[in-house]
Amino acid sequence: xxxxxxxxxxxxxxxxxxxxxxxxxxxxxxxxxxxxxxxxxxxxxxxxxxxxxxxxxxxxxxxxxxxxxxxxxxxxxxxxxxxxxxx
Amino acid sequence: xxxxxxxxxxxxxxxxxxxxxxxxxxxxxxxxxxxxxxxxxxxxxxxxxxxxxxxxxxxxxxxxxxxxxxxxxxxxxxxxxxxxxxxxxxxxxxxxxxxxxxxxxxxxxxxxxxxxxxxxxxxxxxxxxxxxxxxxxxxxxxxxxxxxxxxxxxxxxxxxxxxxxxxxxxxxxxxxxxxxxxxxxxxxxxxxxxxxxxxxxxxxxxxxxxxxxxxxxxxxxxxxxxxxxxxxxxxxxxxxxxxxxxxxxxxxxxxxxxxxxxxxxxxxxxxxxxxxxxxxxxxxxxxxxxxxxxxxxxxxxxxxxxxx
Ligand SMILES: Cc1ncc(C[n+]2csc(CCOP(=O)(O)OP(=O)(O)O)c2C)c(N)n1
Ligand code: SF4
Ligand code: SF4
Ligand code: SF4
Ligand SMILES: [Mg+2]
Numbered sequence: 544x545x546x547x548x549x550x551x552x553x554x555x556x557x558x559x560x561x562x563x564x565x566x567x568x569x570x571x572x573x574x575x576x577x578x579x580x581x582x583x584x585x586x587x588x589x590x591x592x593x594x595x596x597x598x599x600x601x602x603x604x605x606x607x608x609x610x611x612x613x614x615x616x617x618x619x620x621x622x623x624x625x626x627x628x629x630x
Numbered sequence: 631x632x633x634x635x636x637x638x639x640x641x642x643x644x645x646x647x648x649x650x651x652x653x654x655x656x657x658x659x660x661x662x663x664x665x666x667x668x669x670x671x672x673x674x675x676x677x678x679x680x681x682x683x684x685x686x687x688x689x690x691x692x693x694x695x696x697x698x699x700x701x702x703x704x705x706x707x708x709x710x711x712x713x714x715x716x717x718x719x720x721x722x723x724x725x726x727x728x729x730x731x732x733x734x735x736x737x738x739x740x741x742x743x744x745x746x747x748x749x750x751x752x753x754x755x756x757x758x759x760x761x762x763x764x765x766x767x768x769x770x771x772x773x774x775x776x777x778x779x780x781x782x783x784x785x786x787x788x789x790x791x792x793x794x795x796x797x798x799x800x801x802x803x804x805x806x807x808x809x810x811x812x813x814x815x816x817x818x819x820x821x822x823x824x825x826x827x828x829x830x831x832x833x834x835x836x837x838x839x840x841x842x843x844x845x846x847x848x849x850x851x852x853x854x855x856x857x858x859x860x861x862x863x864x865x866x867x868x869x870x871x872x873x874x875x876x877x878x879x880x881x882x883x884x885x886x887x888x889x890x891x892x893x894x895x896x897x898x899x900x901x902x903x904x905x906x907x908x909x910x911x912x913x914x915x916x917x918x919x920x921x922x923x924x925x926x927x928x929x930x931x932x933x934x935x936x937x938x
Contacts, residue, residue, distance in 0.1 A: 554692040557646030558684035565651065585634055585812055586849055588649065588656035590641040606645035610652035610838075611846025624846070 557606065562589070566609030568624040570602050576621040583613035583622060632816035637664045647690035649682045652845030654809040654852060655756050655835040656682060659727065661812040662754065665819040668693060670723040671714070673707050675737065676700040677729035678763045679756065703728040704740040707751040715750070723823055724751035730771035731761045734790045745799040745828045752822045752829045755792060756809075758837040766840045773860075775910050776841075776898045784901055788913070793832045797866045802827040804866040805874075808834040810852025814863060814875040821865075834861045842897025851895050859886040859918055871924050881922055889914050 552558075572583075577600065584592040584600055591607035592600050602613075614622035642663035649656040655678060663670070672695040674680045680697055684690045698706040707726035714722050728737055733755035741753060760778050761767040768778040770790040777784050797804045803825050807815040815833060822829035836851045838844070843851055855861040856876055863877040873881070880886050889911045893899040902910075 550686050552684060552686050552689035554644060555646075555684070555688040555690070556644045558644065558688035558690040559646060559648035562646050562648075581634055585637075586657065588653050588660065588848070589647070589651075590643065590645040590660055594639055603645060608651035609845075610848070611844075612652055612848055615846045616849055 561605055562608050563591075563603075563605045566604075566607060566627050568609045568611060569604070569627045570607065570609065570611065570613050570622050571625050572600065572602065573621045573623065574599065576619055578619055578621075580618060582616050582618060586616045587613055632665065632813055632820055634813065637661075637816065638667070642666075642668065642670075642692040644690045644692060647682045647684060649678070650837075650839055650845075652838045652848045653678075653682070653835075654837065654848045655679065655758060657812065657848075658756055658807075658809040658815065658833050658835050661809075661815055662725075662727075662819050663691075663693065665816045666693070666723050666725065666823065669721065670725060671710055672696070672725045672727050673698050673703055673710060674727050675703045675706075675729075675732045676763070677732050678758070679727055679729065681763055700732055701736040702740060703732055703737050704744040704749075704753060707753065708744050708747070708749045711749055711751045720750075726751060726753045728753070728755055729761075729763070729769075730755060730757040730759060730792075731769040733757075734771040734792050735769050738792075738795075741796075742799065745796060745801050745830075749828050750826055752819070752831065755830070755832045756835045757832060758835050758840055759789070760837075760840050762837050762840045774913070775893070775902050775906060777901055778898070784899070784906075793830065793866070796830040799828075801830055802867070803829040804832075805830070806832045806834070806862060806864055808852045808856055808861055808863060809836065810849045811856065811863065811875050817874075818865065840898070842900070843895055847895065851892075854887065854892040854895060857887045858889045858892040859914060860889060860892050862918075862921060864921075871921070873921075873925070881918070881925070883915060883918065886918075 579598045591603045593603050611624050643660045670693045703726040711724045759772050767780045772785045773789040775784045805818040836848045863875045865872045
């Protein structure tokens, strides 16, 4: 990047760290029930529903903040919010 | 209509950023960038978005973003747009992305000036209805009845209607959107990209800590804002108002959910008694009567907007 004289930041995943550590509840997808409709992917505010090979979805637990929106929008209730184990 | 399948798979607003869990502003910016694509530059004034974007030397935004002073989003975007034009890169989308405080309060003079000059950029006001980044103080976009840290019994004054103010400037495109309707938002961003001049898009973005609702309910709260008619989805173009999405079916009052269904989902309205809720319902019905007149008359430049 050309130096323009101003402080300039680089795009980084986890710019504010591993935000998955904030999580109090953990979304768990029941893959047998999931219809691969991608609604959870559409609505996740944190881009933490990842589209994998074979059209399925999985959660990126490094960054998922556990808000529960994916579970609330899933039309077939395939996402369960489990208590995150405390340490 | 932009469909879910058409949305780009890669993310231009990266995970692991500083937004609160369930932040609907995060969803709005993620969606907007999916439509805008990488050939975009943004400017963001002081607000939650600037915090979410990250601190030096890391950024969660994959498009070049210039941080600017609280009042200066529209002036900064004017300069960016002029510089790109002069260097033969006029195809790049320039976006000013500012909060309701940075738009309806401190930024409105710069925005009005840019609209008058006919600057070429998209101005997005994401509206979480208070100064959230600094601890939920009232802005002029905070609705009547909502409690904030500067109006603990609920704000007395009504919400300032900035989209109507922008329509009164006669800019080429004004739209309202809601983060709970991401594909409707995508349509409006896409349309704005195809128009020259100043495009103004005002997005309602529910905020769990500021509005005081559980994090998983952001989409439900945003949907209820629209289904009660409290937030109206529309476009204004060529002097004409058009309702969009679910708002299209809500002119008939009997189709609208009672406003109480929206207010009672949120702690910020928890102090309101039934009489106050009824008064707010009457004000909302009057706002819809104004909207109906404008839809009939094709109210144009200079006439009052739906918030009259
Ligand atoms: C001139 C000036 N006054 C005050 C501030 C402090 N400040 C930073 S962000 C902010 C509130 C922003 O509110 P809004 O635009 O609604 O964005 P939000 O934080 O809600 O996303 C304030 C008051 C500032 N940065 N500059
Ligand atoms: S819990 Fe929230 S952050 Fe985590 S995957 Fe679901 S929607 Fe995304
Ligand atoms: S919303 Fe539910 S059914 Fe659809 S892809 Fe996500 S988990 Fe599967
Ligand atoms: S305070 Fe509200 S708008 Fe700001 S980051 Fe948190 S949820 Fe988002
Ligand atoms: Mg705000």
